[in-house]
Amino acid sequence: MARRENPGILDIAASLLEENPLCDRCLGRQFAWLSTGTSNDQRGHSIKLILSMMADETIKSGAKDEGRKLLAALAGNGAFAPAQTLAEKEELDYEKDKVCCLCTMDGECAFDKIPEIVQRAVKNTKDIEFQTFLAGSIPRPTLAEREDELKGQHDLLYGETLRSNFNREFGKQLAVAFDKTVDFDRPELVVVYDMQNDSVRLQINPLFIYGRYRKMVVGVPQSRWDCTECNGKGCDVCHNTGRRYPDSISEYVSLPIQEAAKGTRFKFHGAGREDVDALMLGTGRPFVVEISEPRVRTLNLSKLEKRIRKKSRKKVEVEGLRLTNRQHLQQLKSESSENVKEYSAIIKTDRELTDEEVERAERELTGIDLAQRTPTRVAHRRSDLTRTKHIYEVRLKKKRSHELEGYFKVQGGTYIKELISGDEGRTVPSVADKVGSACLCTELIVTAIHNLETDHNP
Ligand SMILES: [Zn+2]
Ligand SMILES: [Zn+2]
Structure with a gap:
């Protein structure tokens, strides 16, 4: 065959077949992106047919050796039936029963x-x-x-x-x-x-379920909390339970879902978290539960809401359960620090405050930006940084002689206990600063989370 500068499809195919056994599909696949809309099988068959015709033409025109060489390749390595018929007629020897080297x-x-x-x-x-x-x-x-x-x-x-x-x-x-x-x-x-x-x-692939939870009692951490003495192995301190707290929100919410979905593991992703001793009421905190290897995807979600409430003995309530996806989970995570949260708190003061002091503190803390360094109590699991958080509103009311009731509307991620106490100067300003008395938060309830996400469906 005449060789061009850039060998074309037929030249390449002929030299491929001279050296390698190739079925129609595997030969055609080497040219798959040319003239799409057909199959590799068809491509390979067509190329082999044209090459057989060319071999025949070459033999008939007198260039016997060149034609027979190509024909032998097609009949042997190509295992191409029309070429084999022609080879029999030409009394041409070729290697039979070759298997494709690529498949x-x-x-x-x-x-x-x-x-x-x-x-x-x-x-x-x-x-x-x-x-x-x-x-x-x-x-x-x-x-x-x-x-x-x-x-x-x-x-x-x-x-x-x-x-x-x-x-x-x-x-x-x-x-x-x-x-x-x-x-x-x-x-x-x-x-x-x-x-x-x-x-x-x-x-x-995992199943993702979105919902919002309310925590009706204090003393339940959001995630499983292992005993710090034995790291979960079991010791005298934890009465061999391996745990610091016997239960958690994530287990109460996720285990009934995992069971219903016949999954193997769960991951609980909350839009932020409240302290162990804080309630989470109001509209609830958004979360996504991720169930690994679910064998069931059609779940009765309202039944699950009831089961979670019952199994937790009414410590946890969930609502708005619905199926969602990984994209939504990522969105929830990135938005959780952009949320607006509302809290109510009981604050103990070390002296009786005047109405004037209380009102001034309220005024001076509303609508400000707070500089908050990571509190000492969470420093073991959060990097030590100073973050700026916006305080939308603070309301303070005298309850008893040494007690205030506080309402806080803040940017997500603000540590409220430290906003109250000042955390030895790590949070500036603080309620303690403004009233000029030591302040301690003795009760904290999350009353609302305004999540951007809850306003629209994905
Ligand atoms: Zn093949
Ligand atoms: Zn222990």
Whole structure:
């Protein structure tokens, strides 16, 4: 064949076939991005047909050796039936029963194995509820390496990988067998075929449930709190429970959901947290529960709300449960420091204050920016920084001779106890500063969280 400066499709295909056994699909795949809208199989078949015609033409025109060389490649490495017929007629020897070097696994074409792999996948997913899925594969390293080698040797610019081709075929057949939809962005289930180990792996993606909780009693931390003496192993201090507090909001809320969804683990993401000894009332604090490997996705959410309340013995109430997604969770996290929160507090003072002192403090703390350094009591889990927080409103009222009732409307992330006490100068200004007396917060209740997120649905 005449060689051009830049070899064209047919020249490349002829030299590929001279050296390598290639089935129609694998040959066609090397040109997959040219003239899309057909199959790799068709591409490969068409190329081989044209090459056979060219070989025949070359033989007939008298250049016998050149024509026979190409014909032998097509009949042998190409295993192309029309070329084989022609080769018999020409009494041409060629190597029979060649298997494709890019898709053969243990003597069988990987694509021919798909129906059997699909059956296994269907069987393994029988008790898993899902609506969307994605098919994937881990190619056999030897096949992937050979394909890369050929790409480099023959300057194949328009090829598709075995993996991508296989995944597409696998996905198509799975969609029919499952009667479900392929979703590339957020599949509920990912089915991966590992070619090397001939195994089907399932990845069940998490379920996300949004809601808001109210904490009706004090003494329950938001997350599980292990005993600090033994780090959860169990010791005398914790009476061998391994825990500092026996329960938590996250367990009360998440465990009934995990159980209903038949999941394996949970993660509880709260939009901020209140102190152990603070209540969380009003409209509640937004959260997202993430359930790993759920086998059930259709949940009776109002029933779950009731079960959470009952199982926590009315310590925790949740409402507004609904399904959501990872994007929403990320949004919730990034917004939690932008929220506006309202608190009511009881404040003990070390002397009786005058009405004038109380009113002045109220006035001077409303509408200001606060400089708050990370409180000592949380320094072990938060980096030591000074943050600026906005105080929207402060209202103070004398209750008893040494007691004030306070209302605070602040930016999310403000530490209220320290806004009251001053935290030995780490929070400036503070109620203590402004009234000129030591102040201690003895009771704290979150009464509202105005979350940007609750105003719209994702
Ligand atoms: Zn092949
Ligand atoms: Zn312990």
